[in-house]
Amino acid sequence: MSFAKNNIYDLLNAKNIQFTCTEHRPVYSMEELDALKIPADAVICKNLFLRNSNGKQHFLLTIPAATPIDLKQLATSLGSSRLSFASAERLEKYLRLQSGLVSPFGLLNDTSKSVIFVSSKNLPPSAIIGIHPNDNTATVWLTFGDLLALLSELQVEVKLVEM
Numbered sequence: 001m002s003f004a005k006n007n008i009y010d011l012l013n014a015k016n017i018q019f020t021c022t023e024h025r026p027v028y029s030m031e032e033l034d035a036l037k038i039p040a041d042a043v044i045c046k047n048l049f050l051r052n053s054n055g056k057q058h059f060l061l062t063i064p065a066a067t068p069i070d071l072k073q074l075a076t077s078l079g080s081s082r083l084s085f086a087s088a089e090r091l092e093k094y095l096r097l098q099s100g101l102v103s104p105f106g107l108l109n110d111t112s113k114s115v116i117f118v119s120s121k122n123l124p125p126s127a128i129i130g131i132h133p134n135d136n137t138a139t140v141w142l143t144f145g146d147l148l149a150l151l152s153e154l155q156v157e158v159k160l161v162e163m
Contacts, residue, residue: 005135042128053081
């Protein structure tokens with residue numbers, strides 16, 4: 001099963017995870033999302049699908065949009081070889097997502113549990129974050145702690161690093 005937007009809403013409801021959703025036109029970048037001027041007292045997150053130098057390890061990085069990314073430092077923090085952006089083919093293979101749809105909810109499609117979820121130690125569990133529900137026509141708002149609990153329950157490996 002591939003988790004699409006409505007499947008994610010159903011899962012969140014079944015797990016009694018409080019969330020809200022904002023429907024909007026399709027967005028493919030942080031700039032396009034910013035242009036929507038969605039009013040929210042929350043942290044909008046950017047999501048990057050990364051791989052190590054030999055392509056044997058993959059990471060989904062979710063961090064506040066304003067956080068600068070130093071891939072060399074991140075690789076060191078993760079104890080990994082050099083990191084780079086993974087291809088669209090790898091994104092489809094591991095998370096069953098297309099470019100522009102990268103989201104932590106894509107990890108629900110990773111039946112092999114091959115991808116490690118990475119985020120910032122500095123993001124408090126109580127923070128409300130905004131992420132796509134595997135569809136760029138909506139933003140789901142939930143606490144970072146609830147996302148971490150869901151990923152943990154689904155046996156996704158999670159690493160929180162200094163950023």
